[in-house]
Amino acid sequence: MPIQKTTREEIIKNSIKVFRRKGYYRTSMSDLAKEAGLTKGAFYHHFNDKEEVMRKSLQATINWFEKRVFSIAYEEGPSNEEKIVKMGEVIFQAFTQGDGGCFFANTILETAHVEDTFTKEIKHYFSLWEKALQNMLKDKYSGSEIEEMAERMIADIEGSIILMQLYKDYKPLKKALKRSALSILEK
Amino acid sequence: MPIQKTTREEIIKNSIKVFRRKGYYRTSMSDLAKEAGLTKGAFYHHFNDKEEVMRKSLQATINWFEKRVFSIAYEEGPSNEEKIVKMGEVIFQAFTQGDGGCFFANTILETAHVEDTFTKEIKHYFSLWEKALQNMLKDKYSGSEIEEMAERMIADIEGSIILMQLYKDYKPLKKALKRSALSILEK
DNA sequence: GTCTATACACAGATAGAC
DNA sequence: GTCTATCTGTGTATAGAC
Numbered sequence: 001m002p003i004q005k006t007t008r009e010e011i012i013k014n015s016i017k018v019f020r021r022k023g024y025y026r027t028s029m030s031d032l033a034k035e036a037g038l039t040k041g042a043f044y045h046h047f048n049d050k051e052e053v054m055r056k057s058l059q060a061t062i063n064w065f066e067k068r069v070f071s072i073a074y075e076e077g078p079s080n081e082e083k084i085v086k087m088g089e090v091i092f093q094a095f096t097q098g099d100g101g102c103f104f105a106n107t108i109l110e111t112a113h114v115e116d117t118f119t120k121e122i123k124h125y126f127s128l129w130e131k132a133l134q135n136m137l138k139d140k141y142s143g144s145e146i147e148e149m150a151e152r153m154i155a156d157i158e159g160s161i162i163l164m165q166l167y168k169d170y171k172p173l174k175k176a177l178k179r180s181a182l183s184i185l186e187k
Numbered sequence: 188m189p190i191q192k193t194t195r196e197e198i199i200k201n202s203i204k205v206f207r208r209k210g211y212y213r214t215s216m217s218d219l220a221k222e223a224g225l226t227k228g229a230f231y232h233h234f235n236d237k238e239e240v241m242r243k244s245l246q247a248t249i250n251w252f253e254k255r256v257f258s259i260a261y262e263e264g265p266s267n268e269e270k271i272v273k274m275g276e277v278i279f280q281a282f283t284q285g286d287g288g289c290f291f292a293n294t295i296l297e298t299a300h301v302e303d304t305f306t307k308e309i310k311h312y313f314s315l316w317e318k319a320l321q322n323m324l325k326d327k328y329s330g331s332e333i334e335e336m337a338e339r340m341i342a343d344i345e346g347s348i349i350l351m352q353l354y355k356d357y358k359p360l361k362k363a364l365k366r367s368a369l370s371i372l373e374k
Numbered sequence: 375g376t377c378t379a380t381a382c383a384c385a386g387a388t389a390g391a392c
Numbered sequence: 393g394t395c396t397a398t399c400t401g402t403g404t405a406t407a408g409a410c
Contacts, residue, residue, distance in 0.1 A: 006375080021300040026212045029404060042376045044405070099300060105349050106296050112352045113208045113287055122353060148362070151350070155363055158349050159342030162292050165299045166309060175335065176342055193393080216386060229394040231387065377410075385402070392395075 008046055008056075011036045016057045020100025023110050024054055051117060054107075058121040061103050066128060069094060073132035080136040084184050087132070088177040091157070096170055101161045129154060137184060153180040195233055195243070198223045203244045207287025210297050211241055238304060241294075245308040248290055253315060256281060260319035267323040271371050274319070275364040278344070283357055288348045316341060324371060340367040 014035040018027050029050055033043035047053045072087045095102055104122045111118055133150035141149060160176035201222040205214050216237055220230040234240045259274045282289055291309045298305055320337035328336060347363035 023212070023297055023301075025210070026297070026301060028402080030402085038375095039377060040405085041378070041407090045375060048405095050404075101296065101299075108349065108353050109288065109293050109296055110210055110213070114210075114213060119353070126350070126353065151347075151359065151362070152343060152366065155346030155350060155359065156339060156343045157346065159344065159346030160338075162295065162345050163313070163338070163342060166295050166306070166313065168299075172338065172342065175338070179339060215384080217384085225393090226395060227387085228389090228396070232393060235387095237386070375410105377408100379407085379409100381404105381406075383403080383405105386400090388399075389397085390395100391397100392393105 006036060006038060006042075006046070009060075011038075011043075011046055012053070012056050012060050015053050016061060016103070017098055017100075019054060019057055020098060020103045020106065023106060025110060054118065055121065058103070058107065058118060058125075062121065062125050062128070065094070065125065070128050070132040073135045080139060081181075081185050084133075084136050085181050087136075088181055092170075092173060092177055095161055095164075095173060101165045102158060105158050105161065126154065140184065149183065153183070156180065193223060193225060193229075193233070196247075198225075198230070198233055199240070199243050199247050202240050203248060203290070204285055204287075206241060206244055207285060207290045207293065211294060212297065241305065242308065245290070245294065245305060245312075249308065249312050249315070252281070252312065257315050257319040260322045267326060268368075268372050271320075271323050272368050274323075275368055279357075279360060279364055282348055282351075282360060288352045289345060292345050292348065313341065327371065336370065340370070343367065 011032075015032050018031050018035050022031065027050075029040055029043060032050075032053060033040045036043060047056075069087060069090050072083050072090065075083060078086070100106070104125045107118055108122045130150050133153055134146045137146040137149055156176045156179060157173070160172040163172040164170055198219075202219050205218050205222050209218065214237075216227055216230060219237075219240060220227045223230060234243075256274060256277050259270050259277065262270060265273070287293070291312045294305055295309045317337045320340055321333045324333040324336055343363045343366060344360070347359040350359040351357055
């Protein structure tokens with residue numbers, strides 16, 4: 001079997017960069033091919049269509065978040081306070097690197113009212129995030145409180161990411177993460 | 188002078204509907220023409236290009252928010268508590284009617300990393316909103332507090348609008364507006 | 375597995391008749 | 393002011409040589 005010069009994983013990694021920055025509809029197959037160092041013809045050898053590239057890109061990003069971010073909530077050893085601060089730091093890195101904001105928020109706003117193509121993946125992402133936050137809140141708060149708090153944290157952070165991109169300034173996100181951490185630390 | 192069958196204002200009103208639902212790049216000039224009941228050729232008689240239609244659409248929406256929403260903050264008579272509740276109700280109507288979420292958030296996420304074409308208008312919108320909120324907070328809170336609170340309210344509401352569109356459910360927005368109202372009512 | 379060439383649809387925008 | 397017709401570019405996707 002001959003050597004595979006360009007792997008699907010490499011292509012996806014590059015595609016995520018482009019999709020995050022330009023969005024789904026604005027990104028062309030030529031853009032993705034160029035970023036992968038391939039021609040369009042070669043690119044189509046690896047994927048059937050644009051939708052497939054996007055879906056794999058979303059799934060790969062979800063996997064990354066599970067491994068690198070949400071897993072923090074389930075670590076044994078650190079206290080919940082330490083874990084929520086640590087997760088905040090990693091989230092800050094994730095949403096500021098490569099300057100495209102939140103891949104999932106961008107995608108749902110772009111596609112929700114045109115087609116439901118990626119809704120399932122995006123819902124999955126947010127439910128994982130929610131559960132991770134709830135897990136760190138469950139010792140200090142009651143059942144009805146933790147749901148409201150987790151949803152508020154996510155909304156606050158996602159809204160701040162919008163403001164961050166509008167003003168090209170990380171401060172709004174920094175402040176939102178601080179608010180999230182404080183709301184558990186101060187009790 | 189002959190009668191103008193289709194006014195620019197009518198066209199803009201219809202264009203806003205389409206842009207909110209489909210986004211800027213996904214909306215074609217044919218879409219806009221059809222919604223206005225015109226052919227593409229006739230449509231171009233009224234506007235030079237797509238960018239101009241979008242800019243006028245954003246500006247018209249800002250004017251609408253100034254008159255119908257943000258003005259509530261400066262009414263004389265009602266208390267700040269009453270005003271923030273009233274503004275919340277109007278905001279709920281504004282962001283749920285026509286089912287496209289927040290026109291400005293959608294647009295900045297779509298365009299911010301491709302071109303800065305509409306940044307000025309969108310910044311203007313958010314600064315008007317911020318000032319309106321700050322005006323209702325200034326009697327109860329100190330200078331440094333009101334800035335943080337207003338930003339948090341906006342972030343929380345905008346993030347909730349994302350969740351609202353993801354789950355096709357108004358509850359997240361309803362809850363965010365309740366949180367905003369409570370944060371001033373409870374002091 | 376990668377390339378060039380190409381098919382076909384639709385985008386933004388313009389010209390000119392009525 | 394609106395129409396039809398058209399120009400030009402680019403989009404997604406495929407065919408077939410190497």
